[in-house]
Amino acid sequence: xxxxxxxxxxxxxxxxxxxxxxxxxxxxxxxxxxxxxxxxxxxxxxxxxxxxxxxxxxxxxxxxxxxxxxxxxxxxxxxxxxxxxxxxxxxxxxxxxxxxxxxxxxxxxxxxxxxxxxxxxxxxxxxxxxxxxxxxxxxxxxxxxxxxxxxxxxxxxxxxxxxxxxxxxxxxxxxxxxxxxxxxxxxxxxxxxxxxxxxxxxxxxxxxxxxxxxxxxxxxxxxxxxxxxxxxxxxxxxxxxxxxxxxxxxx
Numbered sequence: 001x002x003x004x005x006x007x008x009x010x011x012x013x014x015x016x017x018x019x020x021x022x023x024x025x026x027x028x029x030x031x032x033x034x035x036x037x038x039x040x041x042x043x044x045x046x047x048x049x050x051x052x053x054x055x056x057x058x059x060x061x062x063x064x065x066x067x068x069x070x071x072x073x074x075x076x077x078x079x080x081x082x083x084x085x086x087x088x089x090x091x092x093x094x095x096x097x098x099x100x101x102x103x104x105x106x107x108x109x110x111x112x113x114x115x116x117x118x119x120x121x122x123x124x125x126x127x128x129x130x131x132x133x134x135x136x137x138x139x140x141x142x143x144x145x146x147x148x149x150x151x152x153x154x155x156x157x158x159x160x161x162x163x164x165x166x167x168x169x170x171x172x173x174x175x176x177x178x179x180x181x182x183x184x185x186x187x188x189x190x191x192x193x194x195x196x197x198x199x200x201x202x203x204x205x206x207x208x209x210x211x212x213x214x215x216x217x218x219x220x221x222x223x224x225x226x227x228x229x230x231x232x233x234x235x236x237x238x239x240x241x242x243x244x245x246x247x248x249x250x251x
Contacts, residue, residue, distance in 0.1 A: 009094025017224030032059035062115035117159035171240035180239035187246025213248025
């Protein structure tokens with residue numbers, strides 16, 4: 001049976017690459033976006049060009065109050081588009097970066113990071129769990145910054161550290177349903193994340209490449225296919241793990 005994967009924040013960057021990688025492996029995709037409707041529809045069209053089904057829905061991953069309505073939208077899409085009541089994979093990818101020293105981080109910045117990266121992941125997963133098929137998969141996105149320390153990312157990294165702990169608890173609690181839950185922690189990647197700093201700042205790019213065993217920073221194609229492979233039955237015995245995908249950064 002064809003799998004159905006829900007990827008949040010999939011209109012661009014790692015989410016887009018993950019959605020396309022899943023489709024290339026034969027899966028159908030439900031993707032969410034916050035503001036980039038046209039870009040999300042372009043991803044849907046690209047997935048459909050691969051012969052797979054796809055739909056895109058607007059979702060603010062930091063707006064907890066919107067999750068019940070989104071759950072009903074998802075339930076309806078599963079019924080009408082797939083004639084199913086469940087989906088197979090949840091990839092909690094949606095997020096944003098904040099760069100500020102500890103003393104310069106505002107309460108608004110901190111709260112938004114909490115809502116999107118931690119509280120949002122916690123409560124969206126809880127809302128969608130009844131629709132997730134037994135034997136399914138959950139992947140939560142973290143960051144290499146939970147292992148290595150770069151000043152200016154304390155609040156962001158702290159949220160991702162919370163995600164890593166939460167992932168282990170999810171793996172334990174959902175294990176009775178044979179649902180595997182893992183964290184993927186990308187290293188420095190050339191995308192528009194964080195204003196495109198790694199991609200567009202040659203000095204930063206070079207510094208990070210020098211810190212990496214494979215001699216370069218990552219690109220989206222280093223991450224999406226890995227997540228897609230982690231969702232497959234080949235990895236049915238992997239759960240509760242933090243898997244860093246960084247080319248050997250700061251070994």
